[in-house]
Amino acid sequence: MPTIALRTAAAAAVAAALLTTCACSGGEAGLRKAPSGGAMDTPPLKWGECEAPDAAQGGGQAPPADWQCATLQVPLDYSKPEGETIPIALIRAKARKPKERLGSLVFNFGGPGGSGITTLPGAAKDYAALRDRYDLVSFDPRGVGRSAPVLCEDDKQLDAYYGQDSSPATPAQEKAFTDGLGKYQEACKTRSGKVLPYVGTENAARDLDRIRQALGDEKLNYFGISYGTELGGVYAHLFPKNVGRAVFDAVVDPTKDSAQGALGQAKGFQLALDNWAQDCVDRGEQCRIQGTTAKEIEANIVKLQKALAAKPIPGIGDRMLTETMATNGIAQALYSKELWPLLEQGLDEAEGGQGQLLMALSDALNGRDQQGRYSNIGAANTAISCADSKDRYSLEETKAKLPEFRKASAVFGDFLGWALLSCTGWPVPGVWQTPDVSAPGSAPILVVGNTGDPATPYEGARNMVERLGKGVGVELTYKGQGHGAYNSGDPCVQQAVNSYLLDGKVPGANAVCTPGTANDEGVVPSSGTTPPGQV
Secondary structure (H helix, E strand, C coil), X not given: CCCCCCEECHHHHHHHHHCCCECCECCCCCCEECCCCCCCCCCCCCCECCECCCHHHCCCECCCCCEEEEEEEEECCCCCCCCEEEEEEEEEECCCCHHHCCEEEEEECEECCCCHHHHHHHHHHHHHHXXXXXXXEEECCCCECCECCCCCCCHHHHHHHHHCCCCCCCHHHHHHHHHHHXXXXXXXXXXXXXXXXXXXXXXXXXXXXXXHHHHCCCCEEEEEECHHHHHHHHHHHHCHHHEEEEEEECCCCCCCCHHHHHHHHHHHHHHHHHHHHHHHHHCHHHCCCCCCCHHHHHHHHHHHHHHHHHCCEECCCCCEECHHHHHHHHHHHCCCHHHHHHHHHHHHHHHCCCCHHHHHHHHHHHCECCCXXXXXXXXXXXXXXXXXXXXXXXXXXXHHHHHHHHHHCCCCHHHHHHHHHHHCCCCCCCCECCCCCCCCCCCCEXXXXXXXXXXXXXXXXXXXXXXXXXXXXXEEEECCCCCCCHHHCCHHHHHHHHHHHHHCCCECCCEEECCCCCXXXXXXXXXXXXXXXXX
């Protein structure tokens, strides 16, 4: 099935998969009984040397020696705090200026299903200004990496799963597609059935508060990206008084059900493709893609998709690039403007019968390394999404929605439309139509929306601000391209975010950052306010 709906900080993931990822973790990956004597407490963490990441985390080498890892035991089922526990694996880099230290800053980079332990060391250079005064901390959420990972099919089976036709056009193709989904779900149930009911976002939010306590912080200072904004919103709803300084970047819309969210992504990826194609046109002969208009370029991409559906082309090794893989690769390259040249090159090569680069991009999205090993990002993404959402669409309901998806995007619509079947038949029911993120009494939360974001469309930021409630959500608009804003390197965005996290100053109303521009001080206007109880 397609995985372009993965809500993750993808620019770092692509670099990690196409090059080499540095990561780490400490701890175990199983269930065990809680200590005797009553409900679990939250003892301080025992930090130690980090191990190299395992396959579920994406593989790679251990991080530099100044990184430390730890494991926190939390209840598998929070309604039974004296029952079995699961490990939550954590990583940190201590603040460089301990005398000016503000506490810990906990990151979730998205997914759902992304390993924070794998991602943070590689991304830490983007947060160097914050590391001066914060311990940078991240973790593998429950169901991810080394935190009781959800496992489904093996590597060989996943190669077939991710290569299958995910936009079926005939009854026989529909049957093959739904049979593939059923086989995948059965494998998840067989290998991970015990944890599947407990990997949802509400439980992960409760884990976040245990992490806060174990870190010794009175308040949770938090940086959530992509799905991390949804996790942060649920945390703020459950623990509003425990919110410190928090930033949500690349915001998942809390007002959309799964079908509405998928349709929004179809429109978002199409917008990003439009922008990429227009950039190609504007560069004239410097762009190697055929077409004199953006629409003509996109029509040629659709032709390529159809050609690959009929006859895949050579990819990496003995694997063939299918239509599904090519579409995943295109989507992955739209997560960051820095990847646009790879999209141009990959499409040009595919037109010439060579699919290696588009396949490499697709592999990055699906968590496949160069040795053919998959991380568990896909399995965790499905398990967490299906544990959250109540939506279970029938084949007939899904097919009825396809025209709207195709209208939204000729390139991505079919794939995102058919993906609505992902949770149909899942062995665990969901808990919400949309998450409750209302957080009365919370400290201000800085919500950053990118007008050119393909995976989390801009309107989600405004809706998150409204749902958080009056006096809580503070919106900052970035008029850029790609998934997220802070990691774009835009100085206006970074200075606004840093000003809040480091000095407690939130931007003023209707603050906007446009690439290449800033005010005389290089930052957006600030209201000059510091949240109560903070310095």
